[in-house]
Structure formats: structure tokens, C-alpha cells
Amino acid sequence: MSSHVSIAIIGAGMAGLSCARVLAAGGVQVRLFDKGRGPGGRLSTRRAQTPLGELRFDHGAQFFTARSDRFRQLVRQLETGGHVARWNPRWAPGHEDGAERWTGTPGMNQVIKALSDGLNVSWSQQVSAIERRADGRLSAITATGDQLGAFDAVLVAVPAEQAGALLRPLAPTLADEADAARSAPCQAVMALFDPPVAAAFDAWRGDDPVLQLAVRETGRPGRGGPDRWVLHATADWSRAHLEEPPEVVAEGMIAAFRDLTGAPLPLWSAAHRWRYARVEAPASAGSGSPAGWNGAVRIGCCGDWRIGGRIEAAFLSGEALGQAVLAEFAPVS
Ligand SMILES: Cc1cc2nc3c(=O)[nH]c(=O)nc-3n(C[C@H](O)[C@H](O)[C@H](O)COP(=O)(O)OP(=O)(O)OC[C@H]3O[C@@H](n4cnc5c(N)ncnc54)[C@H](O)[C@@H]3O)c2cc1C
Incomplete structure (x- = not known):
């Protein structure tokens, strides 16, 4: 492949980086642009100023599973590099399902940091067209x-709801596919407890009208410090409270958590709204393809929304797009 082929990727989350790695390995010059201030996307780690100093919270995805050979191979590499570790929490009684779970160490964003290593990523760069x-x-x-350069192809690796507008003018069919996908929001709360929560478990998920997941940050590999928890609301509750002020969201979710665990009032808390958190209806239900590529206009798209709401899906979608693009350019190199 000619190193003169130059490709831009909008979005440096798991999908964009997975695509970039395939392209870079194939000899393509890749540039990534991401609106975030640093590596993370939905695998973010927030540094929060609290009364006990600066503390870190994984307020997006908490963990991931690995089912395909390709993704398991990547996870093994990341584990060897010390970027991820197995996470076997003490689940609340009845919530364990035996799944093999992984988490970034020391934070979820380490996965994105590690994958972006050696790639040309410009952070704080929001693309609008x-x-x-x-x-x-x-x-x-x-x-x-x-104008952020001149490229032979531009690939869109952002959530479906944001991809549609970028794709629409030049690749309307791909935009239609993005518009067909639907994500659920998730309200997240970070809470610091002193005294600590007395619960005899580090992770809870279940049947509650407000909460779908509660994870003790300090019960995760590579984390220490004062007792802190991340709470995720159910999709329904998040939707119903999407436009509420963060203090109101935090109050509602902490009340539900205290009912479940008998926790004291937190010393500090903050809410974060993920407007497009988990894919509810993927595009591939309609298109049947893990990635979108239009060779005529040289625009493509990838992301979890092509397959399903999991980190592994984002990885596989990115790889599929990278391979489709390499196949397109190989004959002319
Ligand atoms: C609260 C929550 C809980 C989750 N729990 C789990 C879980 O338990 N297990 C699991 O497997 N998955 C989970 N997920 C889903 C998982 O995080 C996603 O499937 C995966 O991270 C998607 O990767 P992506 O690259 O497709 O998208 P993203 O991670 O969203 O990356 C897209 C990137 O594009 C950037 N971007 C967006 N618009 C623009 C623009 N216009 N210009 C430039 N850059 C732009 C963003 O900054 C972002 O970095 C969860 C997600 C959330 C939010």
C-alpha cells in the first residue's frame, strides 16, 4: 500500500482507533480528530476535585467482555502491557453471572490511551462537516x-446520532443507516463516601426503577483511595430525567442507592449525562454490515452502533472498516 494514501478519521474512541490501527498497519497515513480533551470517549475517566483532593472516577463504561478471537487477542496484548486487568468484583448476592470481565488499569481511559499510542491524534478538535x-x-x-487537511478518504467513528449529520451531505445512504440506529441515554453519578459504604459487595446490578448498576471504584484493579462509587441509571429513568439539572439527577440516584445499601449521605457527588450511551437498535439490523463504506465518494463509518452496544462491537466495526478501506485502495497503490 502506498504511504501516499492519506485518511482522516473523525472520532478516536475504540472504533476509530481500531480502524486506524488496521490502516496504519497497511501503510496508510492516518490522522484522527477527536473533540475530547484527551483519550476516553465513552471509556472516560474523570478527574474530579473533591473535599478529599483530586480523585478519579470511571463514569462511562465500567468493564467489558471479550468473545471474538480478534478482540480476545487485543485484550491479551493490553493485559501484557498492563493496560487492562480481569475484574472479579464481589457482586451483591444473586447478581454474579460468571462472565469474564475486563477493565482498564488504572482507569478505563487507559485502553484508549494505549491504543492511540503511536497514532497521529489531534484532541480538542471537533469536526462539524x-x-x-x-x-x-x-x-x-x-x-x-x-480545513483540517486534504484526504483520500474520511471515516466517521462517532455515535450514530452524531454521525448522521456528518455523513448526510456526501454519503446520504450511510447517513440513513446511522439515523436508523438508536442509542439509550445514561445518567451517571460519581459519589464519594466518608464514612465508607458498609455494603459487603463492590458491584450491584439489578431490577430497580432507578439504578441499573452501582460499582465501587475502589473495588477495581489498580484503584485505591477513599470509598467512591459510580452509579448508572436505567435507560427509562435516564430518559425521563434527561433534561433535569445535575443536582436533581444526583439526588434521585443517590436516594435510590442509599435505599439499596444503607449508605450514608455522600461527602461529594456529581452527575454526568451520557446522551448516547448504549446502542438499543444497531444499524446492522437493516444494512447487515459491521461497517459502512462508500468507495465512490470515499467516505465510511464505523462504531458500536453498526453492531451492538458493546466495546467489542466498536472494535470489530473499526477493524471491518479498516479492512474495507484497505481493499479499496490496494489495487491503486
Ligand atoms: C454509561 C455507559 C456504560 C457502558 N457500559 C458498557 C459496558 O458495561 N460494557 C461494554 O462493552 N460497553 C459499555 N458501554 C458502551 C461502550 O462504551 C461503547 O460501546 C464504546 O465505547 C463505543 O466506542 P465508539 O468508538 O463506537 O464510540 P465512542 O467511545 O463514543 O467514541 C467516539 C469518539 O468520537 C468523538 N467525537 C464525537 N463527535 C465528534 C466530532 N464531531 N468531532 C470529533 N470527534 C467527535 C468523541 O469525543 C469520542 O471520543 C457503556 C457506555 C456508557 C456511556
Whole structure:
């Protein structure tokens, strides 16, 4: 493959990075642009200023499973590098299902940090449009109208609801596929307890009208410090409270957590709204393809929303797109 082929990827989450790694290994020059201030996406780790100093919370995805050979291979590499570890929490009684779970160490965003290593990623770079230049090549355009280079292809690796608008002008069929996917929101609360929560478990999930998951941050590999928890609300509760002020969200979710665990009032808490958290209806139900690629206009898309709401799905979608793009460019190299 000619190293003169130059490709931009919008979004440096698991999908964008997985795609970039396939392309880079195939000899393509890849640039990634991500609006986040640093590595994370939905595998974020928040540094919060609390009365007990700066503390870290994984407020997005808490863990992942690995089922396919390809993803298991990546997880093994990440484990060898010290970037992930098995997570065997003490589940609340009746909640253990025997699944093999993994988490980033010391935080979930370490997975994204490790995967972006060696790649050309520009953070704090929000792309608002893809345009065709007069010379036929493509450019990513920022909200302030800046052109972020000239590329042979542009790939969109952002949540479906944000992908649609980027794809629509030049690749309307891919935009239709993105619009067909649907994500559920998730309200998340980070809470610090002093005195600690007396519960004899580090993870809870179950049947509750408010909460779907509660995880003790300090019960996870590579984490220490004061007792802190991350709470995730159910999709229904999150939807019903999507536009509520964060303090109101935190109050409702902490009340539910205290009912479940007998926890004291937290010393500090904060809420974070994930507007597009987990895929409820993937696009592949309609398109049948783990990634979208239009060779005529040289625009593609990938993300968990092509397959299903899991980190592994984002990885597999990114790889599939990378391979489709390599196949397109190989004959002309
Ligand atoms: C609360 C929560 C809990 C979850 N729990 C689990 C779980 O237990 N297990 C599991 O497997 N998965 C879980 N997930 C889902 C998992 O996090 C996602 O499936 C996966 O991270 C998706 O990766 P992605 O690369 O497709 O998207 P993302 O991680 O969202 O990456 C997209 C990237 O694009 C960037 N971006 C967006 N728009 C633009 C733009 N216009 N310009 C530039 N950059 C842009 C974003 O900053 C982001 O970094 C959870 C997610 C959340 C939010």
C-alpha cells in the first residue's frame, strides 16, 4: 500500500482507533480528530476535585467482555502491557453471572490511551462537516470553518446520532443507516463516601426503577483511595430525567442507592449525562454490515452502533472498516 494514501478519521474512541490501527498497519497515513480533551470517549475517566483532593472516577463504561478471537487477542496484548486487568468484583448476592470481565488499569481511559499510542491524534478538535475540495480530495471542517487537511478518504467513528449529520451531505445512504440506529441515554453519578459504604459487595446490578448498576471504584484493579462509587441509571429513568439539572439527577440516584445499601449521605457527588450511551437498535439490523463504506465518494463509518452496544462491537466495526478501506485502495497503490 502506498504511504501516499492519506485518511482522516473523525472520532478516536475504540472504533476509530481500531480502524486506524488496521490502516496504519497497511501503510496508510492516518490522522484522527477527536473533540475530547484527551483519550476516553465513552471509556472516560474523570478527574474530579473533591473535599478529599483530586480523585478519579470511571463514569462511562465500567468493564467489558471479550468473545471474538480478534478482540480476545487485543485484550491479551493490553493485559501484557498492563493496560487492562480481569475484574472479579464481589457482586451483591444473586447478581454474579460468571462472565469474564475486563477493565482498564488504572482507569478505563487507559485502553484508549494505549491504543492511540503511536497514532497521529489531534484532541480538542471537533469536526462539524466533511467537504469535497476543488481537487476532488476530502477535508474535515471544524466549527470555526478551518480545513483540517486534504484526504483520500474520511471515516466517521462517532455515535450514530452524531454521525448522521456528518455523513448526510456526501454519503446520504450511510447517513440513513446511522439515523436508523438508536442509542439509550445514561445518567451517571460519581459519589464519594466518608464514612465508607458498609455494603459487603463492590458491584450491584439489578431490577430497580432507578439504578441499573452501582460499582465501587475502589473495588477495581489498580484503584485505591477513599470509598467512591459510580452509579448508572436505567435507560427509562435516564430518559425521563434527561433534561433535569445535575443536582436533581444526583439526588434521585443517590436516594435510590442509599435505599439499596444503607449508605450514608455522600461527602461529594456529581452527575454526568451520557446522551448516547448504549446502542438499543444497531444499524446492522437493516444494512447487515459491521461497517459502512462508500468507495465512490470515499467516505465510511464505523462504531458500536453498526453492531451492538458493546466495546467489542466498536472494535470489530473499526477493524471491518479498516479492512474495507484497505481493499479499496490496494489495487491503486
Ligand atoms: C454509561 C455507559 C456504560 C457502558 N457500559 C458498557 C459496558 O458495561 N460494557 C461494554 O462493552 N460497553 C459499555 N458501554 C458502551 C461502550 O462504551 C461503547 O460501546 C464504546 O465505547 C463505543 O466506542 P465508539 O468508538 O463506537 O464510540 P465512542 O467511545 O463514543 O467514541 C467516539 C469518539 O468520537 C468523538 N467525537 C464525537 N463527535 C465528534 C466530532 N464531531 N468531532 C470529533 N470527534 C467527535 C468523541 O469525543 C469520542 O471520543 C457503556 C457506555 C456508557 C456511556
